[in-house]
Amino acid sequence: MQSTTYDAIVVGSGISGGWAAKELTEKGLxxxxxxxxxxxxxxxxxxxxxxxxxxxxxxxGRTRAMEEDxxxxxxxxxxxxxxxxxxxxxxxxxxxxxxxxxxxxxxxxGGRSLMWGRHCYRWSDYDFEANAKDGIATDWPIRYxxxxxxxSHVERHAGVSGSREGLSQLPDSDFLPxxxxxxxxxxxxxxxxxxxxxxxxxxxxxxxxxxxxxxxxSPCQFRxxxxxxxxxxxxxxxxxxxxxxAAKTGNLTLKPWSIVSEVLYDRDKxxxxxxxxxxxxxxQTTDYQAKVVFLCASALNSTWLLMRSATDVWPGGLxxxxxxxxxxxxxxxFRCGAEGTIxxxxxxxxxxxxxVGFYIPRYRNLFGDKRPYLRGFGYQGSASRAGWxxxxxxxxxxxxxxxxxxxxxxxxxGATAFGEMLPNHANTVTFDPVKKDxxxxxxxxxxxxxxxxxxxxxxxMMADMAELLEQxxxxxxxxxxxxxxxxxxxxxxxxxxxxxxxxxSVLNAHNQVWDAPNVFVTDGACMVSSNCVNPSLTYMALTAxxxxxxxxxxxxxxx
Numbered sequence: 001m002q003s004t005t006y007d008a009i010v011v012g013s014g015i016s017g018g019w020a021a022k023e024l025t026e027k028g029l030x031x032x033x034x035x036x037x038x039x040x041x042x043x044x045x046x047x048x049x050x051x052x053x054x055x056x057x058x059x060x061g062r063t064r065a066m067e068e069d070x071x072x073x074x075x076x077x078x079x080x081x082x083x084x085x086x087x088x089x090x091x092x093x094x095x096x097x098x099x100x101x102x103x104x105x106x107x108x109x110g111g112r113s114l115m116w117g118r119h120c121y122r123w124s125d126y127d128f129e130a131n132a133k134d135g136i137a138t139d140w141p142i143r144y145x146x147x148x149x150x151x152s153h154v155e156r157h158a159g160v161s162g163s164r165e166g167l168s169q170l171p172d173s174d175f176l177p178x179x180x181x182x183x184x185x186x187x188x189x190x191x192x193x194x195x196x197x198x199x200x201x202x203x204x205x206x207x208x209x210x211x212x213x214x215x216x217x218s219p220c221q222f223r224x225x226x227x228x229x230x231x232x233x234x235x236x237x238x239x240x241x242x243x244x245x246a247a248k249t250g251n252l253t254l255k256p257w258s259i260v261s262e263v264l265y266d267r268d269k270x271x272x273x274x275x276x277x278x279x280x281x282x283x284q285t286t287d288y289q290a291k292v293v294f295l296c297a298s299a300l301n302s303t304w305l306l307m308r309s310a311t312d313v314w315p316g317g318l319x320x321x322x323x324x325x326x327x328x329x330x331x332x333x334f335r336c337g338a339e340g341t342i343x344x345x346x347x348x349x350x351x352x353x354x355x356v357g358f359y360i361p362r363y364r365n366l367f368g369d370k371r372p373y374l375r376g377f378g379y380q381g382s383a384s385r386a387g388w389x390x391x392x393x394x395x396x397x398x399x400x401x402x403x404x405x406x407x408x409x410x411x412x413x414g415a416t417a418f419g420e421m422l423p424n425h426a427n428t429v430t431f432d433p434v435k436k437d438x439x440x441x442x443x444x445x446x447x448x449x450x451x452x453x454x455x456x457x458x459x460x461m462m463a464d465m466a467e468l469l470e471q472x473x474x475x476x477x478x479x480x481x482x483x484x485x486x487x488x489x490x491x492x493x494x495x496x497x498x499x500x501x502x503x504x505s506v507l508n509a510h511n512q513v514w515d516a517p518n519v520f521v522t523d524g525a526c527m528v529s530s531n532c533v534n535p536s537l538t539y540m541a542l543t544a545x546x547x548x549x550x551x552x553x554x555x556x557x558x559x
Contacts, residue, residue, distance in 0.1 A: 006032040006253070008550075009275055009290040011260045011305065014111025016523040016539045017296035018238035018246075019154065023547035024294070025251035029554075032253045032288055033246070036280060036297075037107035039256040040086075040114065042239035046229030048082050056081055075102050076488055078115075083228050086115050092438040098447035102487035103300070109256055110238040111298065112490065115227045118207040118235050118355065119380065120160045121533035122151050122171040126366060131529050134374050137328060137423040140528045141500045141509035144171070150541035157245070158236040158540065159214045162206035170361040170533070177211045178204040179220070182350040184342050184383030184411050185358045191472035199363050200468055205356035205380065208236035208537075217241070222352030235355070257281050259439060263293060263309035263318055265516060271559070272309075272318075272519045278439060292518045292550050292559055296543065299492040299524030300329075300429055304444055306496060306506075306513070306521070307431065319496060319506040319513045319521075328497055329427040329448045330530040332418045332489035336458055338465035339414025340477035342383060349385060349408060357382025360415065360468075362532055364460060373456040374422065377532045379465060381415025413474060417461035418489065420532040422453050427486075429495055448486045491535050493527035511546040518559040520546045 007029035010020045021033045039045075053059050060082045062074065070090050073079040078087060088105040095103055106112040125144045132139040148171070155174040163178040181189060181204055189202035209220040210233075217233035217240055226235050233240035246252040257280040264273045264287060274289035295302040303326055307317035314320045357380065363369065364376035386409025391401075427448040435443050462479040469477045499505020502514035507526050513519040522543040524535060553559045 002253070004286060005289045006030045007290060007554075008032070008292045008294065009034065009288055010294045010296060011275065012111060012295070012297035012301070012523065013109045013238055013243070013254070014106070014296065014298060014523075015113045015116070015238070015536050016543045017111070017294070018113065018242035019540050019543040020294040020296050020522065020547055021246040021252060022242040023544050024551065025246040025249040027547070027551045028251065029551065030251050030253075031246070032255065032290065034258040034260055034275070034277060035109045035254070035256045036259040037109070037256060039109045039254070040229075040239065042233070042244070043231045046231055049225060049228045049231050051082075072102055073104060078104050083115065093443075094435060094437060095443045096432040096435055096445040098445060099449045100485045101446040101448050102485055103446065103492075104487065104490050105298070109243075109254070113237040114229055114239070116490075116536060117534065118209055118226065119359075119534040120155070120158075120162075120173065120206050120208050120537040122173055123147070123531055123533070123538055124169050124171050126169050127529065127531040130375065131423070136374070136529070138497065138499045138501070138504045138528060141498050141505075146509075147538070147541050147545060150545040151537065154537070154540040154544050157215075158208050158241060159210045159217070160206055160208050160537070161204075161211045163204050165201065165203055167201070167361055169363075169366055173206060175206070179207065179209065179211060179354055179356055180204060181358055182354075182383055183348045184345055184413055187342065187345065188383070188413060188469070188472045188474065189358065192468060195471040196468070199367070200360060202358050202360055205359045207356045209355045210234050216244075220355060222354055224353035224355050226355055259441070260297070260305060261285075261308065261441060263295075263305060263516075263519060265310035265313065265318060267310070267313050270516065272516050278441075280439065283439065291554060292520070294543075294547070294550075295519065295521045295525075296523045299495055299527075300444055300446070302521050302523055302525045303429060303495040308442075310516070314515070318519070319515055321515055322503055322505055324425075324497060324504060325506050326429045326495050327425045327427070328423040328494040329429060329446070329486070330421045330423055330493040330527065331486045332491045332530060332532065333421055333450050333454050333458065333484040333486075334416050334418045334489055335484040336462050336479070336481040337379065337381070337414060337416040338462060338469055338477055338479045339412060340469045340474035342411035342413055343473075343475055345411050358415070364464075371460060373453045375420035375453075375457070375532065377417045377419035377457060377461050379415040379417050381413065383411060383413035385409055385411050413469065415465055417465065418532050418534075419454060419457045419461055421450055421486070421530050423494055423497070423529055424451060427494075450484075450486060491524070491530070493524040493530050493535060496521050496525035497528045498526050499528065510549045511542060520550060522546050
């Protein structure tokens, strides 16, 4: 009979949960890793990773039936037949939108680490100090010096490729060699240095794709099929990196199909005693005990779990004594920028299909620049040449037309901006009073929207990119705004924020719930502000840091 008692329980097996499991098991703890969805085994279960387009019934596209079954996922690129199994069944796991919120979820072992964009950027003190300086929300309880060694720790294991740039607003990582810019991007990058005096930099994107072999993982093959699962282990995922490390210790027990419905709490000891688990297949309930619990179920699901726990002590749930649990939901706003055509490179091309293009770090509201909004944005983009598929949109016949389509088309370049969204107490998640999921559990009611600050920022997000392209000789430049709604960035943050004071925050500086110090929340829920960079690297570092602290406290018998 399998034990129900462990040293530590980790809820969720995505980017944060995988790191928690790795760090805790390597420090000698017996760990139970709980995942609400199915198991996905590395390589074996990447069933579409090496398929060609013609091997799919609909050439990798989507069908009307898929759009009916996935009304949220269909709103953007994630809905397609290639990796549909990695996304949540929306009929089984619904939610309620007071305002539009595109919640793209992955419930399986590995979570969204199987589909993430892999961009990895460190935060700086400009970001950790921003709330305090602007008088927004509450101050971060940590600074860059507190997390810098943990950034290095996770980067060395995960593998982050990038270039050393010496930028104070975007600290360098412990890099593997960068994935180089192609000649179109390099041309614009060199011209941008001259045009803007180095203030706007076009640099290689920093991604968790290996450019050198690491711990049994192969270098990136430049297939640009990461979102199908990588059989080479070339990008960081739970399956390729943290799960094998945790399993190697012999201290890990992994249980898929395990929906954690409640954190069990002892009101006398003021500690969690474990979790209650609903078997997603049999509907049987089991209680598991542990000395420490890590909630890594993704921002909104970790908060959902807190709100369902210890309600006999706090009606709003475990961690609600401050009045901040479920509040301050954030995401990045994006899908706007500019694009144009590069001339003079008709004799140039590039090799392979890189998994990343260029990045332009934030420069607004820094170094004396002052805009009519707070914070700033960065850009992710690329340059490429049109291929034969451009003929699909044309009407042409004859030999000359066929010959033209056998040659690459024009060079184009463009970028979309990712902007910071300010924390706002009014952006909330609560329980829908009526709606339930397949297992009879309450679902979240999400009420979230961007505000005036984000709207003002978007004007610069478009105009600045157009200016950069025009100043670097790009032709036929045009801007675009394809609208961005919270959730679309798949960077949900907040709702159980860290802080310095239990009266204004849910977690302390070590990601402990103020009301239950043996419960740690280290996923996006803990974030106090959103910055403008992809947040997953910071989740990894915070998780490793919290795990180290938890084990030290266990050894001191303070938990």
